[in-house]
Amino acid sequence: MMQESGTETKSNGSAIQNGSGGSNHLLECGGLREGRSNGETPAVDIGAADLAHAQQQQQQALQVARQLLLQQQQQQQVSGLKSPKRNDKQPALQQQQVATQQLAFQQQLLQMQQLQQQHLLSLQRQGLLTIQPGQPALPLQPLAQGMIPTELQQLWKEVTSAHTAEETTGNNHSSLDLTTTCVSSSAPSKTSLIMNPHASTNGQLSVHTPKRESLSHEEHPHSHPLYGHGVCKWPGCEAVCEDFQSFLKHLNSEHALDDRSTAQCRVQMQVVQQLELQLAKDKERLQAMMTHLHVKSTEPKAAPQPLNLVSSVTLSKSASEASPQSLPHTPTTPTAPLTPVTQGPSVITTTSMHTVGPIRRRYSDKYNVPISSADIAQNQEFYKNAEVRPPFTYASLIRQAILESPEKQLTLNEIYNWFTRMFAYFRRNAATWKNAVRHNLSLHKCFVRVENVKGAVWTVDEVEFQKRRPQKISGNPSLIKNMQSSHAYCTPLNAALQASMAENSIPLYTTASMGNPTLGNLASAIREELNGAMEHTNSNESDSSPGRSPMQAVHPVHVKEEPLDPEEAEGPLSLVTTANHSPDFDHDRDYEDEPVNEDME
DNA sequence: CCCGTTATAAACAAAA
């Protein structure tokens, strides 16, 4: 059975599967968002208990992830050793051992998945996370996506004010509420904080309810996710707190609900999402390894699209973006050939977690951020391994492919190869994107076909290419807004990001499994995101102080090199978010019934 | 609301 399903990649054509797995539905929550328009999510009401629970889960999820990574690493090593020879002849014993280990691993993965899902769910409920169903993924997207820009801020504001009122009443502290939610932990409160779940949900908050909040802390009196080893673990903080009490004090005073905390919280969400993405990737690898060991036998080829087969399908764009939640792939995605793939096993499903795939739809171009070729190159590593939909337009990618070639010219097939080589995302749904590539080549004047001895090659007319790009970024206002605020705290955030990674022991990735491009990419992605946003709104980069941390990479600032230069402004790429992505899905196809069109030209 | 850009789908035609 494992045939991997890979075969079906090609199907794409029609909307076949639609519903596909139901799993996603949970999360997607029905389109949660989309957005802006109605920001109201279905407000579910969640109790504080839920929140606390969710938070705990999040933590657990992280821990589990950590463990998984470690194990995975070990496993990889193991399998790596054997794989070479594996072939048919391999001693059954070895295989069994491996299999056993993998099984255990799978179980863990499952567990983790569940945790993640729950976590996501809770976040969604809280309104902190928006999920978009189909999002494609971008490196950032995932990140961004998760955040809700304006709404979040507003909420906070509301919360704040509300809470003020409450304070009068007596207890609760708002500040923590959100924070907690975001970050995860529950707030300690002896004092009484409460978390109010609702606040987030819609715009209205209902503030608290004392009862439940206590759960978490009470249960774990001194264990606070934000406190450890006598130090405040708030991202970027590290303030020393002698005891838990002082820590609480510190938390309330230094990390109250304000723009900074909001921004940091956002970043933390991104971090979590990113980690989840990574985890998904590794899971995918594991799956491929397993497939290879068990089924294998196919040919060695796997090269280009090895992993995909298995999970790929599911993944589609979203991997990253979707990250955590995204899983939900939109139900819509009819197009995506999802196929049943995911068969049951958890492992596979894992991938599905994030994924989704709706192929179509733009991943939100909405937040387009100008990206230059340099940017593309920068995140190369990332896209090579992550099945994230690159935030670049086809035209930009095609151009990049051609320009990277020595002769500055490529045949169609070479362009295809470049796509698959450089982007994991394009290892699947070939029919779809290849068609898009051809379409772009023909459509845009900037691509010139040159007859050659042995066929034809495509070249780029830079002048033409630059001509068309008026569009510039345009970011989602809300996002931008948020970003702005984040921007101010950029530095600390970076540090936070790093710290977080380290803290979660993700170092694994960096060194071992992932090769670390991840961090860097993430950073740059964020940077770009910020940049784009900033650039758009106001160009005050002043604040962007040169950060300090190693993560500087994240810093916006220079990246934008010549804002004016059209080149850079590539277009829409949405690094960010994608948040939206509405559910549009497919109704498109229905039009067949009657051709009505005239609105367009 | 109109326009321009991009993404998808698809129908076709011409070459391989």
Next chain:
DNA sequence: GTTTTGTTTATAACGG
């Protein structure tokens, strides 16, 4: 006859 390569047309989603 099938596949690949190119062109085109139609839609839809967005953002300005």
